Amino acid sequence: MSQNKASHWYAFTHAKCPHCHHGNMFINKNPYALNDLSKMPTHCPVCGISFFPETGFYWGSMYMSYMITVLFSAISVVILGLISGWQIYVLVIGNTILLILGFPVFFRYARVVWLQLNVPFNKELFIKYETSTKT
């Protein structure tokens, strides 16, 4: 299945630089390598844009983390509740376990979303790097 690498969805799901969609945002791609969870290069290894535009930039990603976890919790509790018919306390405990297990993923995608919201996509740069990697 081919993916449209120019799409924001591709950059989001693969945690790519929002500016060029080529550079990786995290040094270790595995979010469950907890020692490297928050380690990011200071600049995109491909286009060179700063991943830390200002001091405390990623404080704003906490809002994204909150939105992601609330959305995830609402969906998981409703779906599990409808499918299983379990008591609400079982659903809350199950959701808590899922949130703990999913923390590294939520943490990273909150940063990815926050950077995507603040850094515009540069299509010319994307095409330049896309054609240079094909040859």
Ligand SMILES: [Zn+2]
């Ligand atoms: Zn880049």
